[in-house]
Amino acid sequence: xxxxxxxxxxxxxGYQDFQAxxxxxxxxxxxxxxxxxxxxxxxxxxxxxxxxxxxxxxxxQIALDGADVTSQPDYQRARAGVVLVPEGRRLFPSLxxxxxxLVPAARRQAGPWTLDALYELFPMIAARRTHRAGLLSGGEQxxxxxxxxxxxxxxxxxxxxxxxxxxxxxxxxxxxMLPTIQASGVSILLVEQDIDRALTAxxxxxxxxxxxxxxxxxxxxxxxxxxxAAYFGAPAGPPSPGPPGPGPAVRA
Amino acid sequence: xxxxxxxxxxxxxxxxxALTAIGLSLMFGVMRLVNLAHGDLAVxxxxxxxxxxxxxxxxxxxxLLIMVPLAFLLGAxxxxxxxxxxxxxxxxxxLLVTFGLSVIIENLLQQIYSANxxxxxxxxxxVAAVHLGALVLPWLAMLKLILATAVIGGLSLLLQHTGWGRxxxxxxxxxxxxxxxGIRVRPLFASVTGIAIAAAALAGTLNAVTTGVYPALGALxxxxxxxxxxxxxxxxxxxxxxxxxxxxxxxxxxSQVSVPYATLASQLLFLAVLAVRPQGLxxxxxxxxx
Numbered sequence: 001x002x003x004x005x006x007x008x009x010x011x012x013x014g015y016q017d018f019q020a021x022x023x024x025x026x027x028x029x030x031x032x033x034x035x036x037x038x039x040x041x042x043x044x045x046x047x048x049x050x051x052x053x054x055x056x057x058x059x060x061q062i063a064l065d066g067a068d069v070t071s072q073p074d075y076q077r078a079r080a081g082v083v084l085v086p087e088g089r090r091l092f093p094s095l096x097x098x099x100x101x102l103v104p105a106a107r108r109q110a111g112p113w114t115l116d117a118l119y120e121l122f123p124m125i126a127a128r129r130t131h132r133a134g135l136l137s138g139g140e141q142x143x144x145x146x147x148x149x150x151x152x153x154x155x156x157x158x159x160x161x162x163x164x165x166x167x168x169x170x171x172x173x174x175x176x177m178l179p180t181i182q183a184s185g186v187s188i189l190l191v192e193q194d195i196d197r198a199l200t201a202x203x204x205x206x207x208x209x210x211x212x213x214x215x216x217x218x219x220x221x222x223x224x225x226x227x228x229a230a231y232f233g234a235p236a237g238p239p240s241p242g243p244p245g246p247g248p249a250v251r252a
Numbered sequence: 253x254x255x256x257x258x259x260x261x262x263x264x265x266x267x268x269x270a271l272t273a274i275g276l277s278l279m280f281g282v283m284r285l286v287n288l289a290h291g292d293l294a295v296x297x298x299x300x301x302x303x304x305x306x307x308x309x310x311x312x313x314x315x316l317l318i319m320v321p322l323a324f325l326l327g328a329x330x331x332x333x334x335x336x337x338x339x340x341x342x343x344x345x346x347l348l349v350t351f352g353l354s355v356i357i358e359n360l361l362q363q364i365y366s367a368n369x370x371x372x373x374x375x376x377x378x379v380a381a382v383h384l385g386a387l388v389l390p391w392l393a394m395l396k397l398i399l400a401t402a403v404i405g406g407l408s409l410l411l412q413h414t415g416w417g418r419x420x421x422x423x424x425x426x427x428x429x430x431x432x433x434g435i436r437v438r439p440l441f442a443s444v445t446g447i448a449i450a451a452a453a454l455a456g457t458l459n460a461v462t463t464g465v466y467p468a469l470g471a472l473x474x475x476x477x478x479x480x481x482x483x484x485x486x487x488x489x490x491x492x493x494x495x496x497x498x499x500x501x502x503x504x505x506x507s508q509v510s511v512p513y514a515t516l517a518s519q520l521l522f523l524a525v526l527a528v529r530p531q532g533l534x535x536x537x538x539x540x541x542x
Contacts, residue, residue: 086432
């Protein structure tokens, strides 16, 4: 892979005495989209949080552009270009839609995602820019959350379940935007529970099961049945590669 | 006409309470930090101002120009060295830490300045007043009310219309996400506490022109500031001004009937607000703002 942007190597991470990730490795090239699928509690969100710097890994390394950023604090990592669109959107509810977008923009890298460019991508926010984010609809909130992340002109965009709780038509509209975002040079790591969406939107897909990467490959050549088996950890031929489950599901 | 004058005096007194309380309201609104040393830090500022006046023989306003930036610095350093760590150690740690700080400050002041009441010389500022018929408008009280309004107005403008204010409000909404969007929280919190302590020190000094200052004054200062914040609604800056005024008016009007009952009346007002509207008059889901 030529223009490697993000490299995650042998990551172990978790909460207090609960380990959620076991030796997870992945690579992301410039302008590439990689999908991360897996059941609830597989560790997808934990992985994104760790890459974004909100969670310090127990072991392993995260490198951005070849530089080790593992111990870099979250705010620095955001400024360096790794930006998370968190699960459940998590906008600043008392700020207007536009103010939400302007928060990271103050410390952004140079790049194509100006306020005007973002309003062109998301015309629905332009109309509601002065409205309080807490009062927007779910779809509008998701648009603001993505715009807020893009406003930082990230190198790596981490999308955590963009489709959560939204109508399929709205989710489709978000997925139709991904190529535009990608074309601006942004690499995307997206978490998606819907296998078909994940496979169509990405160049490569990784499947997590109980904190481990159990299957990975090019999205168009992955066998759908094999992926579903890996997703649920069902013995599809070979026995489940994961160890006995870690008890209650991890908060994904 | 007397009662009109009483209400006016009460509003002025409320301005003094509000100016003291703004910092408490701001720090709680932004960081959810209840600073039990707030009153003692205000008293610290007063002693600092009197010391500057005594050392350099300068008038009060010059001493204030020197003291207020120092108070800002003191607040920022306290935040960076102590409060940040307390906030990171769970919900009870800030209470314990600021309570401990309060005890330390009070005893230190007693060691250095003795327990006696000290006056703050201000020329004739403490007695000068405009008389409009039966209405008495004391300059010092008006100054405090104007300052309280200006500080609250200025802070609201900063919070609503600057990048700093946007970052403060975003952090107040969701600390973890603010950090993930590239906000560096430590200097932001330091600036907030700096402003809070500077305003408290300014208020404490102006109040001491009338009442004098003694090391144990901090506890009393804290109680009234706290009540103004709670009555107005936690985190609402204008609410704090209104809360302070309600306290002040209650106190002055009741003191016309019976002086000993004046303080009791303001405590009863506080309890009544807690019972009827525990979120305060202007309390809302929005943590910090206008």
